[in-house]
Amino acid sequence: MSTRTVETSPQLFARIGGALYLLLIVLGIYLQVVMGWVVVSADAVATAANLTSMESAWRLGIAAEFLALACVTALAMIYFVLLRPVSRELNLLATFLRLVGIAVEATATLSLASALFPLDTGAYLRAFPLEQRQALAYLAIKVHGHGYAVALLFFGFTFLFHGHLIRRSGYLPRLLGILIQTAGVAYLINSFALFVAPAFQSRIFPAILLPAFVAELSLSLWLLVKGVNVAMWQAAMRAARP
Secondary structure (H helix, E strand, O other): OOOOOOOOOHHHHHHHHHHHHHHHHHHHHHHHHHHHHHOOOOOHHHHHHHHHHOHHHHHHHHHHHHHHHHHHHHHHHHHHHHHOOOOHHHHHHHHHHHHHHHHHHHHHHHHHHHOOHHHOOOHHHHHOOHHHHHHHHHHHHHHHHHHHHHHHHHHHHHHHHHHHHHHHHOOOOHHHHHHHHHHHHHHHHHHHHHHHOHHHHHHHOOHHHHHHHHHHHHHHHHHHHOOOOHHHHHHHHHHHOO
């Protein structure tokens, strides 16, 4: 029985990557919907009440985020092997940046779980007034938002390099590379604005992320439906070998 590798089945790996990407988008949308239900801007009391009444949906959102991180990790490997023929060095740099972003996002997601701790019914929490516990829960959610922005910062640089590699590849559409680089710029603007000019960031969000959604959805559907041009990918692999 033969073992399937990227070199023997690049199309299969490309379509697996497309499916993972699509799942990642769906999971991300679910988390954003849940946060939209629960989080009331600048209102810790209302947010805490929503957290208590919708705890199951919130926990499912946390689980969705961790599952999405598993998908991103698998995608990092698929990206690495599919884009390896174009430039080993840039591809390796993009992969390292993506892995750092994954680690930062995983840490930030823990803040979503910690938002539930102050609202627990344990006797030990009676040492804190209810208003303090509500504020701590809201603060944990704010910490997640900033941690997520740091993760997007690393993903933004990743997208710039991956978009460049896609444009140069020849076995994926050049337009997809341009879209992915545009998404990277959008992520970078959003993340830097949050820390440098938060009032400006609140005005441009979420419109600034629309190009990223279009780019990532386009790439996921292309990989899932069309995959890569196998003949050109194999030719690039042969040319890249010493």
